[in-house]
Amino acid sequence: MDARITLRVDGEERSPTVDTRTTLLDALRDRLGVMSPKKGCDHGQCGACTVLVGGRRVLGCLALAVAHDGAEVVTARGLGALPDGGDGNSGGGLNGNSRNGDGDGERQGPSDDGLHPVQRAFLDHDGLQCGYCTPGQVCSAVGMLAEAAAGHPSHVTDDLTRTGPAVLDDTEIRERMSGNLCRCGAYVNILAAVREQAAVREQAAPARGEAIP
Template sequence: MTDATRSEISLKVNGKTHRLNVDNRRSLLDALREDTKHAGPKKGCDFGQCGACTVLLDGKRVVSCLTLAVAADGSQVTTVEGLAADDDLRPVQEAFLRLDGFQCGFCTPGQLCSAVGVLAEHRAGWPSAVTSDVSPDHRCRLDAEEVRERMSGNLCRCGAYPSIVRAVLDAAEREEVKR
């Protein structure tokens, strides 16, 4: 007899496949932290309001505390531990370090994953709530106002926002130069 409250799922976390038997109500955050032992995503509020649990799900940022693990079945999950490739930091990680984009560090994993998502969304031409021209052929400029709006779902209790904004803008410039 099968248990209708549990499901077998498969998650590819930072390149490694994990097969899990989870309660259907289990959050992706809890599955990542407790079942796959990825401590990067933090449980800040557990209500999707602080962004400390932000991860990339198939390349798009999500708050993992509000995402059911069963809904992520078959997906690629990138946590902060999976952002660097062979110890080569991404431009956004380097910028956070160089420009003091963190203080206590609790929110930093979510901030970094969100910043990677923000940069990808901007490259793809996605507008934000403050983008003035949302026509398909318009390419908005990534400025401090855009970064603040796009990163607004990630709270920092220490108030490192000015440095976070500078780091995201710096990373965007460095990525643009590489292309």
């Protein structure tokens, strides 16, 4: 059975016709040519297909495209156009923020290279080797930082009753990122990249505190 659906992908509205059996991951890659989410295990065990749907990290391989009609999807390709890179709201402005034609090394600031701060941190800390898991890693990290800012606890959080943004030490980061495997074993540098971004957000948290539920 075919179904026509509409997705807003990295700020752009797309309306593919998909078989009901098509996953969100396959719709993005095979129908829409959005190749940044990767197919690793295709069974929800590796995290390579992680994208943000409505600002929350999910696995594209276990999501049916037809069940996401109307969804706002942000892949690693569109992360750089997020407003602050943290809350996952909207990919608005993506089209006006083209990275095409930018020469390597022409980075004039965190917002000028088209990269999300988390992506830049992965580069700065060498948080990858082959790069296959990286689009999923960065989407997961962006979603995870938003969850932490919203005060979500984790399996290793000592005090469940503590409110406010979660404090992300290394143990917390490792636990919260455990759904993304890296078979090259770049975990140490992925951890460093996410740790840096967690620290940046913790410093900024007081100013943004009012908006956090």
